[in-house]
Amino acid sequence: MTTLAQTEDEAQQIHAARLNHLQTLEAESISILREAVAEFARPVMLYSIGKDSSVMLRLAQKAFYPGKIPFPLLHVDTSYKFPEMIKFRDEYTREIGAKLIVHRNEEAIAAGASPYKLGTQNCCGLLKTRSLLDALQEGGFDAAFGGARRDEEKSRAKERVYSFRDGAGQWDPKSQRPELWSLYNSRLRKGESIRVFPLSNWTELDVWLYLYAEKIPIVPLYFAKERPIVVRGGALTFVHEGMKLFPGEKVEQMKVRMRSLGCAPCTGAMRSEADTLPSIIEELITFRRSERENRAIDHDEEGSMEVKKREGYF
Amino acid sequence: MSAQIVASVEEVGQGAGTVPARTFEEFLESHMGQEMLRFTTAGSVDDGKSTLIGRLLHDTKSVYEDQLAAVKKSRVNRAANGHVDFSLLTDGLKAEREQGITIDVAYRYFSTARRKFIIADTPGHEQYTRNMATGASTADVAIILIDANAFAKAGVLLPQSRRHTYIASLLGIPHVVAAVNKMDLVGYSQQSFEAIRREFDALCAQLGLADEVTIPVSALEGDNVVAASIHMPWYKGPTLLEYLETVPLALAETTGPMRFPVQLVLRPDANFRGFSGQVARGTLRAGDRVMALPSRRESTVRRIVTYDGDLAAASYPQSVTVELEDEIDLSRGEMLVEADAEEALPDVSNRFRAMVVWMHEEPLAVGRTYFAKHTTRTVRATVRKIDYRVDVNSLDHLPSDTIAMNEIAEVEFETNLPLFFDSYQDCRWTGSLILIDTLNNATVGAAMIVEAVTDQASAAAVANRYVGYTQPTDLAALDPGVLAGQLRSIVADVLPALEALSVEAAGQAPAPGKWSVQQTFGHLCDSAMNNQQRIVRLQLQPELDLPGYDQEGWVRAQHYELLPWHNVLALWRILNGHLAHTVEYVDRATLVHVWHYQGQSLSLGFIIEDYIAHLEHHLRALHLRA
Ligand SMILES: Nc1nc2c(ncn2[C@@H]2O[C@H](COP(=O)(O)OP(=O)(O)OP(=O)(O)O)[C@@H](O)[C@H]2O)c(=O)[nH]1
Ligand SMILES: [Mg+2]
Numbered sequence: 001m002t003t004l005a006q007t008e009d010e011a012q013q014i015h016a017a018r019l020n021h022l023q024t025l026e027a028e029s030i031s032i033l034r035e036a037v038a039e040f041a042r043p044v045m046l047y048s049i050g051k052d053s054s055v056m057l058r059l060a061q062k063a064f065y066p067g068k069i070p071f072p073l074l075h076v077d078t079s080y081k082f083p084e085m086i087k088f089r090d091e092y093t094r095e096i097g098a099k100l101i102v103h104r105n106e107e108a109i110a111a112g113a114s115p116y117k118l119g120t121q122n123c124c125g126l127l128k129t130r131s132l133l134d135a136l137q138e139g140g141f142d143a144a145f146g147g148a149r150r151d152e153e154k155s156r157a158k159e160r161v162y163s164f165r166d167g168a169g170q171w172d173p174k175s176q177r178p179e180l181w182s183l184y185n186s187r188l189r190k191g192e193s194i195r196v197f198p199l200s201n202w203t204e205l206d207v208w209l210y211l212y213a214e215k216i217p218i219v220p221l222y223f224a225k226e227r228p229i230v231v232r233g234g235a236l237t238f239v240h241e242g243m244k245l246f247p248g249e250k251v252e253q254m255k256v257r258m259r260s261l262g263c264a265p266c267t268g269a270m271r272s273e274a275d276t277l278p279s280i281i282e283e284l285i286t287f288r289r290s291e292r293e294n295r296a297i298d299h300d301e302e303g304s305m306e307v308k309k310r311e312g313y314f
Numbered sequence: 315m316s317a318q319i320v321a322s323v324e325e326v327g328q329g330a331g332t333v334p335a336r337t338f339e340e341f342l343e344s345h346m347g348q349e350m351l352r353f354t355t356a357g358s359v360d361d362g363k364s365t366l367i368g369r370l371l372h373d374t375k376s377v378y379e380d381q382l383a384a385v386k387k388s389r390v391n392r393a394a395n396g397h398v399d400f401s402l403l404t405d406g407l408k409a410e411r412e413q414g415i416t417i418d419v420a421y422r423y424f425s426t427a428r429r430k431f432i433i434a435d436t437p438g439h440e441q442y443t444r445n446m447a448t449g450a451s452t453a454d455v456a457i458i459l460i461d462a463n464a465f466a467k468a469g470v471l472l473p474q475s476r477r478h479t480y481i482a483s484l485l486g487i488p489h490v491v492a493a494v495n496k497m498d499l500v501g502y503s504q505q506s507f508e509a510i511r512r513e514f515d516a517l518c519a520q521l522g523l524a525d526e527v528t529i530p531v532s533a534l535e536g537d538n539v540v541a542a543s544i545h546m547p548w549y550k551g552p553t554l555l556e557y558l559e560t561v562p563l564a565l566a567e568t569t570g571p572m573r574f575p576v577q578l579v580l581r582p583d584a585n586f587r588g589f590s591g592q593v594a595r596g597t598l599r600a601g602d603r604v605m606a607l608p609s610r611r612e613s614t615v616r617r618i619v620t621y622d623g624d625l626a627a628a629s630y631p632q633s634v635t636v637e638l639e640d641e642i643d644l645s646r647g648e649m650l651v652e653a654d655a656e657e658a659l660p661d662v663s664n665r666f667r668a669m670v671v672w673m674h675e676e677p678l679a680v681g682r683t684y685f686a687k688h689t690t691r692t693v694r695a696t697v698r699k700i701d702y703r704v705d706v707n708s709l710d711h712l713p714s715d716t717i718a719m720n721e722i723a724e725v726e727f728e729t730n731l732p733l734f735f736d737s738y739q740d741c742r743w744t745g746s747l748i749l750i751d752t753l754n755n756a757t758v759g760a761a762m763i764v765e766a767v768t769d770q771a772s773a774a775a776v777a778n779r780y781v782g783y784t785q786p787t788d789l790a791a792l793d794p795g796v797l798a799g800q801l802r803s804i805v806a807d808v809l810p811a812l813e814a815l816s817v818e819a820a821g822q823a824p825a826p827g828k829w830s831v832q833q834t835f836g837h838l839c840d841s842a843m844n845n846q847q848r849i850v851r852l853q854l855q856p857e858l859d860l861p862g863y864d865q866e867g868w869v870r871a872q873h874y875e876l877l878p879w880h881n882v883l884a885l886w887r888i889l890n891g892h893l894a895h896t897v898e899y900v901d902r903a904t905l906v907h908v909w910h911y912q913g914q915s916l917s918l919g920f921i922i923e924d925y926i927a928h929l930e931h932h933l934r935a936l937h938l939r940a
Contacts, residue, residue, distance in 0.1 A: 021349060034633070150421040151423045157422060173409075177756065178447065179757070181451045
């Protein structure tokens with residue numbers, strides 16, 4: 001299949017026509033978003049307010065331009081999100097004119113579900129997984145876009161772009177549908193659904209480069225700043241409004257940032273001087289630890305992410 | 315922001331031999347301008363594919379400390395000589411770690427100063443061939459691993475190595491490199507390597523794989539993966555990474571006639587109607603004359619619209635939205651191609667043969683119908699014939715009625731709606747399709763189109779119900795206006811003779827039990843009434859399930875023999891006049907719509923032609939026409 005350029009001119013033309021890697025990824029993601037909108041009856045986008053969601057949202061704007069995004073955004077609010085995240089969510093979605101659905105497992109929240117009481121796994125199970133599955137069912141959504149990337153974690157490296165979920169919302173890693181070329185199988189029976197991951201092939205570095213190149217706004221928590229911190233379970237925990245301190249805990253001021261955004265009690269901060277996108281990118285390429293390292297949930301047991309994914313967590 | 319980061323950029327293992335970026339801005343620039351290469355691993359179980367990928371990631375410093383620490387801590391370790399088990403970096407599923415095999419594709423990512431790479435690490439186990447094909451379908455390069463130690467014992471390439479090399483060639487992966495692994499176990503012997511190279515060269519020659527390179531490596535010890543081996547001074551070629559960084563990217567899709575399958579019609583308001591899609595091959599330019607398939611309507615590209623502003627041109631694989639100068643009928647599943655280039659058109663046909671990799675426990679069988687998804691179009695495809703099954707060891711062609719899981723065969727399909735395609739060899743995107751089970755929705759097969767079926771054997775069987783009539787060769791070339799004209803002139807031609815016919819002659823049966831002329835014209839009225847229904851309905855819906863009609867019964871039930879002859883004739887003339895009027899204004903785009911009748915899918919174009927042929931058949935039988 002190799003065709004060689006016959007002339008210098010032709011070679012140059014071909015070179016000019018070839019897209020760079022960010023353009024290639026963008027084109028692929030836009031195509032995935034459009035395909036799903038064409039084929040599913042009721043798609044929804046899971047919007048986590050994080051950097052990956054921000055990229056995914058911009059890609060959706062691009063995919064349907066000059067039209068508006070033709071599906072709602074769904075935020076599963078555990079009630080433990082940083083206040084900065086909620087503020088950003090409300091302002092930004094209003095600004096771009098997107099429809100936002102916020103879903104909370106009010107019953108569990110009222111019963112006082114917390115990572116301290118239940119442990120991170122059970123807490124996630126109730127406030128995230130259960131809540132997400134309920135929200136998808138209530139909305140009758142047959143497809144949900146998620147911002148997960150294969151480079152995040154090794155069980156995610158195994159996931160298809162169209163990730164099939166059975167009637168109970170569960171993932172069976174051993175019997176995934178073969179996914180060849182860019183031909184995605186969207187056929188479902190009643191009750192089944194598909195998670196669609198348009199950012200599957202993006203790396204963390206790609207996401208930051210794209211945020212920078214496209215000037216996409218993100219939650220300020222990603223940028224280093226002097227913040228009140230306690231050291232809890234070895235992690236730097238950001239002391240936010242309404243947070244209770246345990247006996248003996250001492251609040252210190254530190255210049256920190258968040259590398260990924262989850263729930264406040266379970267997302268550790270990292271010491272950093274990086275307060276602009278280029279400096280974050282610079283830090284990232286010299287940094288030798290993965291982005292999920294500061295998330296408590298991935299460390300509960302070996303293969304814990306796979307267990308959560310089977311149950312329906314993203 | 316302009317901090318000097320020379321040291322850190324090098325530390326990330328940005329490949330050898332390039333000048334490091336001087337400032338951070340320069341680094342960003344160069345990094346964003348990088349091109350992307352996708353490669354896949356393939357080979358027999360335990361050849362060391364996952365270990366090789368782990369080694370590649372590790373030696374290019376693409377593994378985070380915490381991930382490496384987790385691997386070192388793991389309870390499982392299958393690596394010899396106290397080495398870290400690098401396969402655990404990609405074997406991410408619990409079942410994989412427990413069984414020590416790869417089950418499903420793992421996608422991993424890394425970059426050097428030269429390129430960004432997407433790796434698909436695939437399973438070697440035969441049971442998971444479908445996952446190997448998944449990983450290989452998008453690859454620019456296939457790394458076929460061959461276990462030097464296993465070869466030394468067996469004296470031949472393992473069947474699975476042959477199968478995977480064959481699948482790589484079928485999937486049209488532009489470059490194939492053999493990594494002869496576990497050289498540490500054969501004493502880094504040049505002789506062992508040469509013996510394997512000869513075998514592999516022979517296999518590639520048999521498969522017609524021209525561009526092929528062989529590299530001796532040890533994934534475990536790290537020889538010739540990223541760094542050149544100190545154990546094999548006799549090897550003068552590139553290391554695996556050097557090869558991956560420099561192999562030229564194939565250009566087949568960036569050149570060649572343009573293909574733009576329509577994914578979505580965007581209509582945000584009354585003033586804008588755009589066709590969204592990804593350029594599947596070639597380049598689309600504002601101002602270009604384009605043709606829509608299947609309607610063959612032409613227009614000009616007014617704008618190429620994107621969120622970032624209009625483009626003068628869009629090339630493979632860009633995702634864009636196209637606005638046309640004219641309001642032509644075009645929807646999802648249809649395609650824009652270059653106008654004025656008849657020879658550059660894709661095939662438009664509902665019959666083709668394709669190489670199929672079967673992926674399901676329930677075998678493919680002749681006569682079965684599956685959904686086929688091709689570009690943005692999903693149709694029903696029926697297996698007409700299995701031309702042959704391939705024996706992956708000998709590559710011989712064997713006769714077969716079914717295709718079992720993991721088998722490969724050439725199969726002839728007939729679809730209910732035509733597809734617009736190229737051969738897979740010419741264009742991966744417009745030559746590939748997946749097959750989906752119509753009941754359980756599983757993806758059961760992958761197909762690569764070889765060619766359109768042009769021998770008219772089975773189409774003719776449908777068409778030749780009437781003497782002298784043949785199936786339209788090209789639906790897209792049918793002109794409803796011309797057909798309407800034909801019908802009117804036939805009626806005008808025979809009408810004088812019929813009007814002159816006496817009532818007795820019209821009412822007389824030529825033999826007991828046979829229709830009289832009057833009854834035959836009654837039947838022709840029924841034909842007109844029934845086809846009027848089909849032709850109208852098929853313009854309003856793409857698929858139609860409608861019963862046929864019992865010809866003898868209809869003539870009996872309506873007692874045509876009791877009517878005055880001239881009433882029957884007048885009815886026949888009026889019905890045909892109205893039918894011709896209807897046909898004249900049929901929207902060409904609907905000519906491909908189909909009526910499902912007795913297991914056949916008859917297109918509207920066929921039905922109109924067939925109606926006229928049927929009429930002529932009866933007129934000839936009555937000696938009214940030559
Ligand atoms: N001595 C030696 N052993 C190796 C080498 N490469 C891999 N191995 C060992 O071979 C075994 C299989 O390695 P894997 O990487 O899991 O093989 P694989 O090809 O990925 O296997 P599947 O994915 O299940 O098909 C492991 O025990 C590895 O440690 C090598 O270069 N030398
Ligand atoms: Mg493996």
